[in-house]
Amino acid sequence: MTERPSPTALVRSLPATVPFVGPETQERERGRPFRARLGANENGFGPAPSVARAMAGAAPQMWKYGDAQNHDLRNALARHLGVGAENIVIGEGIDGLLGLVVRQYVEQGAPVVTSLGAYPTFNYHVAGFGGRLVTVPYRDDREDLDGLLNAVKLQNAPLVYLSNPDNPMGTWWEADAVEDFVEALPPTTMFVLDEAYGETAPPGALPALDVSRPNVLRMRTFSKVYGLAGLRCGYAVGEAETIRNFEKVRNHFGMTRMAQEAALSALEDQAHLQWVCGEVEACRQRLYRIARKNGLTPLLSATNFVTMDCGGDGQHAMKVLQELGKRDVFVRKPMAPGLDRCIRVSVGPAEEIDVFEAELPEALKAAR
Amino acid sequence: MTERPSPTALVRSLPATVPFVGPETQERERGRPFRARLGANENGFGPAPSVARAMAGAAPQMWKYGDAQNHDLRNALARHLGVGAENIVIGEGIDGLLGLVVRQYVEQGAPVVTSLGAYPTFNYHVAGFGGRLVTVPYRDDREDLDGLLNAVKLQNAPLVYLSNPDNPMGTWWEADAVEDFVEALPPTTMFVLDEAYGETAPPGALPALDVSRPNVLRMRTFSKVYGLAGLRCGYAVGEAETIRNFEKVRNHFGMTRMAQEAALSALEDQAHLQWVCGEVEACRQRLYRIARKNGLTPLLSATNFVTMDCGGDGQHAMKVLQELGKRDVFVRKPMAPGLDRCIRVSVGPAEEIDVFEAELPEALKAAR
Numbered sequence: 001m002t003e004r005p006s007p008t009a010l011v012r013s014l015p016a017t018v019p020f021v022g023p024e025t026q027e028r029e030r031g032r033p034f035r036a037r038l039g040a041n042e043n044g045f046g047p048a049p050s051v052a053r054a055m056a057g058a059a060p061q062m063w064k065y066g067d068a069q070n071h072d073l074r075n076a077l078a079r080h081l082g083v084g085a086e087n088i089v090i091g092e093g094i095d096g097l098l099g100l101v102v103r104q105y106v107e108q109g110a111p112v113v114t115s116l117g118a119y120p121t122f123n124y125h126v127a128g129f130g131g132r133l134v135t136v137p138y139r140d141d142r143e144d145l146d147g148l149l150n151a152v153k154l155q156n157a158p159l160v161y162l163s164n165p166d167n168p169m170g171t172w173w174e175a176d177a178v179e180d181f182v183e184a185l186p187p188t189t190m191f192v193l194d195e196a197y198g199e200t201a202p203p204g205a206l207p208a209l210d211v212s213r214p215n216v217l218r219m220r221t222f223s224k225v226y227g228l229a230g231l232r233c234g235y236a237v238g239e240a241e242t243i244r245n246f247e248k249v250r251n252h253f254g255m256t257r258m259a260q261e262a263a264l265s266a267l268e269d270q271a272h273l274q275w276v277c278g279e280v281e282a283c284r285q286r287l288y289r290i291a292r293k294n295g296l297t298p299l300l301s302a303t304n305f306v307t308m309d310c311g312g313d314g315q316h317a318m319k320v321l322q323e324l325g326k327r328d329v330f331v332r333k334p335m336a337p338g339l340d341r342c343i344r345v346s347v348g349p350a351e352e353i354d355v356f357e358a359e360l361p362e363a364l365k366a367a368r
Numbered sequence: 369m370t371e372r373p374s375p376t377a378l379v380r381s382l383p384a385t386v387p388f389v390g391p392e393t394q395e396r397e398r399g400r401p402f403r404a405r406l407g408a409n410e411n412g413f414g415p416a417p418s419v420a421r422a423m424a425g426a427a428p429q430m431w432k433y434g435d436a437q438n439h440d441l442r443n444a445l446a447r448h449l450g451v452g453a454e455n456i457v458i459g460e461g462i463d464g465l466l467g468l469v470v471r472q473y474v475e476q477g478a479p480v481v482t483s484l485g486a487y488p489t490f491n492y493h494v495a496g497f498g499g500r501l502v503t504v505p506y507r508d509d510r511e512d513l514d515g516l517l518n519a520v521k522l523q524n525a526p527l528v529y530l531s532n533p534d535n536p537m538g539t540w541w542e543a544d545a546v547e548d549f550v551e552a553l554p555p556t557t558m559f560v561l562d563e564a565y566g567e568t569a570p571p572g573a574l575p576a577l578d579v580s581r582p583n584v585l586r587m588r589t590f591s592k593v594y595g596l597a598g599l600r601c602g603y604a605v606g607e608a609e610t611i612r613n614f615e616k617v618r619n620h621f622g623m624t625r626m627a628q629e630a631a632l633s634a635l636e637d638q639a640h641l642q643w644v645c646g647e648v649e650a651c652r653q654r655l656y657r658i659a660r661k662n663g664l665t666p667l668l669s670a671t672n673f674v675t676m677d678c679g680g681d682g683q684h685a686m687k688v689l690q691e692l693g694k695r696d697v698f699v700r701k702p703m704a705p706g707l708d709r710c711i712r713v714s715v716g717p718a719e720e721i722d723v724f725e726a727e728l729p730e731a732l733k734a735a736r
Contacts (some may be wrong), residue, residue, distance in 0.1 A: 004610070005527075005583050006526070009469070014617070016616055018436070024435040047430055051427075055626075057421065059420040060417075062420075062597070063412060063596065065410060068600050069392070071392065092619065095619055103376075105375060159373075177463055214373065215372060218543050227430070227431040228431065230431065230433060232622060242373075245385065247384045248384055251464055251467060252386055255627065258624070260625050263429075316614060355636065
């Protein structure tokens with residue numbers, strides 16, 4: 001064996017697994033493209049035309065590094081949200097920010113609490129920085145707030161993760177339940193509240209922003225309703241010192257200038273956002289109908305996807321997913337026990353939903 | 369004092385310093401824009417028009433996450449460089465990749481060797497992951513290969529960094545010197561060879577690519593001659609298993625789709641690259657003349673900047689930099705003892721160099 005540099009003990013212990021296999025990878029493996037890209041919770045309604053124009057206009061300026069302080073975008077978000085610019089940190093998507101949070105608060109071997117079957121990329125970061133995952137099963141298809149709280153206390157965990165609305169189930173808690181959870185948390189436990197799907201939630205699901213608590217980070221993104229997943233732009237809102245601590249670990253010039261420009265422009269086009277939210281709601285309703293028509297049970301969704309109970313076990317739902325794949329329809333499914341009876345279908349333009357609607361009956365027949 | 373989550377011991381130990389204060393930050397502090405942006409080693413000649421068009425064309429597609437495997441770009445680079453796609457990892461600029469390398473190979477407290485006054489962002493990552501920097505002074509304004517090698521051996525260092533051509537001095541080593549260095553390195557020491565400025569180096573400065581050694585990572589970027597600093601796209605070339613290890617720690621969906629599209633398009637427009645390289649050379653010649661005309665001694669440069677010896681000490685050069693700033697000219701300067709007698713001026717379009725040329729005599733007079 002060739003002598004070679006040795007990775008750290010931690011890195012040696014990590015598997016080379018990937019949180020998600022992306023649709024392009026699947027297309028290359030299949031040897032042909034999907035006709036319906038409904039698996040990644042993207043926003044097929046697209047970014048606003050005004051934002052696409054802003055990107056085109058900014059393109060010749062891409063020789064400049066982005067502003068390391070993300071000043072204009074932070075300030076625009078601060079105005080939009082009614083908090084201070086010092087309460088916001090911008091990052092390379094929520095994915096990037098989650099990595100920075102884990103890195104900041106998790107010593108090797110420390111327990112980190114999340115739900116069994118919740119966001120795999122968070123788990124990837126916890127493993128990557130040597131944390132020990134403590135998982136709490138969902139309860140009635142929702143993340144179990146009491147269970148999470150108990151686990152935090154039992155383990156004296158420095159970090160807990162919750163997505164509200166939830167991915168992969170699309171369910172949600174009302175604001176008061178989340179606020180009770182925050183109130184009951186030890187003040188020394190950092191709480192990451194992932195609100196990637198916040199804009200499509202019913203009124204009343206998002207607690208008011210409160211930047212007085214040092215142990216709460218609210219994470220949001222331009223990847224979903226704003227239609228800019230391909231530009232990697234997320235942000236965290238929190239107490240000023242908590243936010244300032246990111247300066248110690250973030251990649252200061254890591255944000256693309258393009259993302260900053262596009263996000264700024266997207267924020268200004270709230271009319272497009274409203275239109276997208278309308279389309280999302282209409283598409284959810286259509287997906288509910290399609291599910292029911294085919295004997296599946298849709299879960300009421302606060303997100304840009306609809307999770308459908310296939311009425312069998314995990315193996316059956318996996319077959320449905322595979323049969324849809326054979327018919328060029330890309331969807332995903334939850335994998336955790338209890339949730340794995342479902343498939344998860346993102347909203348999208350009518351033509352793609354048409355494909356899903358046309359192929360679902362055959363896929364279900366083949367899966368039986 | 370409010371009870372709050374405690375960052376890890378390592379993070380608590382980190383200062384909140386920033387490797388660089390960007391030009392936009394400086395402009396906000398000054399209250400007015402620079403007339404000449406010649407401090408960040410950007411490429412003011414810009415990306416190719418073909419690339420700007422590709423970005424504009426791709427803009428409406430930004431609702432899709434980027435391909436997590438960076439498949440097309442890796443394969444295009446592989447063809448371009450004559451290596452395998454398995455020998456390339458794409459990252460969010462060399463900055464991002466440097467962080468991943470440090471994270472992979474540096475246990476807390478481990479020694480990491482670099483030159484005193486070399487790339488601050490590398491040092492930032494070393495500190496950020498708890499490494500112990502061991503610095504070797506420059507020798508005759510070049511990084512001291514023998515000194516670096518001795519330090520590696522003395523410290524049994526797992527990681528050593530060299531930029532060739534060098535930043536901030538613009539000097540370089542010929543390929544055979546670098547190859548001798550590689551040959552003499554312990555095979556258990558990872559060698560990061562930062563070739564961000566490789567395309568503007570004289571023929572003969574870059575060793576042939578050899579992907580057989582597990583302990584060499586060659587880093588390159590689309591930020592310099594390709595004019596895409598604002599899109600954050602760099603790559604590392606190395607032995608397949610070394611490259612594969614990045615999968616354990618990288619943010620798989622972290623690359624923007626825009627960067628992938630733009631870099632692919634930039635790679636195809638080699639005519640533009642050649643034109644830029646010609647402009648860079650012409651501008652270096654002009655900067656040499658301007659320096660000499662003003663009694664400064666330019667260092668022969670293999671990069672897209674010219675470092676100029678101001679003929680005094682560090683304080684004098686700092687005054688020159690400040691006086692240029694007052695005159696709306698943004699340049700930088702090396703800070704390490706021995707190098708700090710210099711200012712560093714990036715190449716740029718004629719109009720900006722005109723401003724520098726016009727303001728330099730007054731700035732020098734004021735600095736005396």
